Amino acid sequence: MGLTPRFTHPWDLSPAEAQALQRKLARRVRFEVPERMETVAGLDISVRGEQGRAAAVVWHVDRQQVLEHVAVEGTVSFPYVPGLLSFREVPLLLQALAQLRTTPDVLMVDGQGLAHPRRCGLATHLGVLLDHPAVGVAKSRLFGRHAEPGPEKGSWAPLYDDGEVIGAVVRTRTGVRPVYVSVGHRMTLEAAVALTLRCTTRYRLPEPTRLADQLSRA
């Protein structure tokens, strides 16, 4: 039922252990253009104290409509630590994905993918565990340097770490603050940027993650 991880690992890790694990997970990332990208599952989570609510909204890209949505609640114990966000959010997101009736072609996460100090942001961590196509779309920067993208919708600038391109700063709406797109797993940066733009209608954030955010805090 739904998407289930190919493998798992301990979650009660020390910061040092968590970082070591991220380096190992990053080595498993694969780059490819997904066979299908018709349905996208937007994922997000909201937390109040120790209680969290994760939401998954499956969006049909061409029809621009929601096909399915689920929400699950649970305890979130890992604290927020810049660079270790996935250890706080992945457990509950996996619970939500397991409840889906359908299998989305791509996962769109509210956070970074490879645009991370150890190339293992939330989208990468989740994508690798599920071995499923994933893209990260964050509202702000965690890591990397970049120029200001053009002001029109669709323009974007590469996000670099030294000479390596780790993501893209994308203008989803004219004159609006850009979003940070990066590959999570089984994806290419070009396809991730194109998909993000195709999923964006009248708001700054693409519909999948925007709706998931809305549902998670409802």
Added chain:
DNA sequence: GCGACAG
């Protein structure tokens, strides 16, 4: 020592 720092 001083910033920066996804959500």
Added chain:
DNA sequence: ATCTTGTCGC
């Protein structure tokens, strides 16, 4: 992220 109403700016 979360705490929270009105309000500054294009």
